[in-house]
Amino acid sequence: MANILVVDDSASMRQMVEFTLKEAGHQVTVAEDGQAALAIAKGGLTSDLVITDVNMPNMDGITLIRELRSLPAYKFTPILTLTTESTTEKKMEGKDAGATGWIVKPFNPEKLLATVNKVLG
Amino acid sequence: MRAVPAGQKRIKHLRLPEFTDAKSYWDPIQNVEVVRILAGEYYVTHCEEMITTVLGSCISVCIRDKAINIGGMNHFMLPEENRSNGDDSPRRLTADAAYGSYAMERLINCILKYGGRRENLEIKIFGGGRIIGGMTDIGQQNIAFVRSYLRTERLAVLAEDVGGDLPRRMAYLPVSGKVLVKKLRNIRSETIIKQENVYREDLRRSSSQGGDVELFGDFG
Numbered sequence: 011m012a013n014i015l016v017v018d019d020s021a022s023m024r025q026m027v028e029f030t031l032k033e034a035g036h037q038v039t040v041a042e043d044g045q046a047a048l049a050i051a052k053g054g055l056t057s058d059l060v061i062t063d064v065n066m067p068n069m070d071g072i073t074l075i076r077e078l079r080s081l082p083a084y085k086f087t088p089i090l091t092l093t094t095e096s097t098t099e100k101k102m103e104g105k106d107a108g109a110t111g112w113i114v115k116p117f118n119p120e121k122l123l124a125t126v127n128k129v130l131g
Numbered sequence: 132m133r134a135v136p137a138g139q140k141r142i143k144h145l146r147l148p149e150f151t152d153a154k155s156y157w158d159p160i161q162n163v164e165v166v167r168i169l170a171g172e173y174y175v176t177h178c179e180e181m182i183t184t185v186l187g188s189c190i191s192v193c194i195r196d197k198a199i200n201i202g203g204m205n206h207f208m209l210p211e212e213n214r215s216n217g218d219d220s221p222r223r224l225t226a227d228a229a230y231g232s233y234a235m236e237r238l239i240n241c242i243l244k245y246g247g248r249r250e251n252l253e254i255k256i257f258g259g260g261r262i263i264g265g266m267t268d269i270g271q272q273n274i275a276f277v278r279s280y281l282r283t284e285r286l287a288v289l290a291e292d293v294g295g296d297l298p299r300r301m302a303y304l305p306v307s308g309k310v311l312v313k314k315l316r317n318i319r320s321e322t323i324i325k326q327e328n329v330y331r332e333d334l335r336r337s338s339s340q341g342g343d344v345e346l347f348g349d350f351g
Contacts (some may be wrong), residue, residue, distance in 0.1 A: 019286055020232065020236055020284060021283045021285070022206075022228070022232050022280050022284060023232055023236070023247055023281045025283065026225050026228060026232065026348075028224060028227055029221070030222065030225055033183050033221065033222065047303065065240050065243070065244065067243070093242070094233065094240055094344070096343065101345065102211075102297060105347045109347060109349060110280070110346065111344065111345060111346040111348075112344070112345045112347070113342060113343075113344050114228075114339060114342030114343045115227050115229070115233045115236065115339055115342050116229045116230045116232070116233035116337075116338060116342055117342065118226055118229065118338065118339065118340065118341025118342075119222045119225050119226055119229070119342070120222070120226075120341075121341040121344060125344050125346070128346065128350045129346065129350060131350075
């Protein structure tokens with residue numbers, strides 16, 4: 011069981027990802043954009059994994075990854091993106107910002123859980 | 132026969148970068164450039180263009196930002212994967228809904244990317260007809276999904292023409308928000324049913340796979 015922070019501006023995506031992870035026994039905290047997620051992280055929440063969307067209002071996922079990497083508690087936390095973006099340029103931008111992996115939507119519950127287990131080790 | 136209009140009337144070069152390759156033709160009667168989309172596709176524009184498609188049990192959602200006049204339309208259905216063999220586990224239903232959300236999110240994200248704002252979105256939904264006889268009403272499942280999705284996202288529907296037992300030909304002009312719908316009484320539904328079945332088979336394959344996953348590092 012892991013503590014997972016899920017960040018997506020779409021309420022339906024948050025619900026589906028939360029449901030999938032909780033069903034597999036994980037604890038989930040949700041945030042509706044990068045800014046909200048960063049505030050939660052700075053507020054002292056520690057996570058074993060972050061799953062974030064990329065295109066979001068207020069603060070996008072790439073900026074969130076950069077900001078999280080500057081916090082001691084999130085320096086080495088695995089961060090996966092879950093996004094409709096699939097171009098190599100965007101992926102490289104994510105990798106350079108400090109992303110651990112890149113998942114392209116539509117997400118498949120089994121595949122998401124398999125990836126989560128892989129990065130949690 | 133009317134001549135193709137002079138170059139300056141055609142606006143393909145002004146399209147959004149994502150859609151520069153989209154095929155289109157000039158309709159001399161409506162005096163507009165027309166882009167036809169197929170199942171699984173979407174198109175967004177800020178130009179005076181018309182997006183058309185033919186819907187059986189599939190759904191098209193028309194969305195525009197009414198403040199800056201940019202908008203588009205999608206055309207999709209849920210994979211309803213494996214339901215015929217009784218697998219309606221929550222996880223399977225989630226995989227179905229994840230595909231629908233993806234079709235919606237692609238369209239909405241593209242509009243937001245070019246300056247649209249959620250509070251200015253004007254939404255109309257079409258399709259979901261019951262054109263195939265049988266136990267399950269696939270069209271109704273698609274309608275239910277879209278309504279539930281939009282409710283969850285707190286996005287209001289301004290207009291809709293859904294359900295019924297006839298296919299629809301529809302056209303959308305995102306810049307003005309105008310929609311034209313024609314119920315197709317005289318078309319043979321078999322062609323549409325066949326196309327939708329091919330699309331559904333593709334969907335079942337791709338939704339059981341999901342999108343690509345790439346890990347940046349060694350995870351054994």
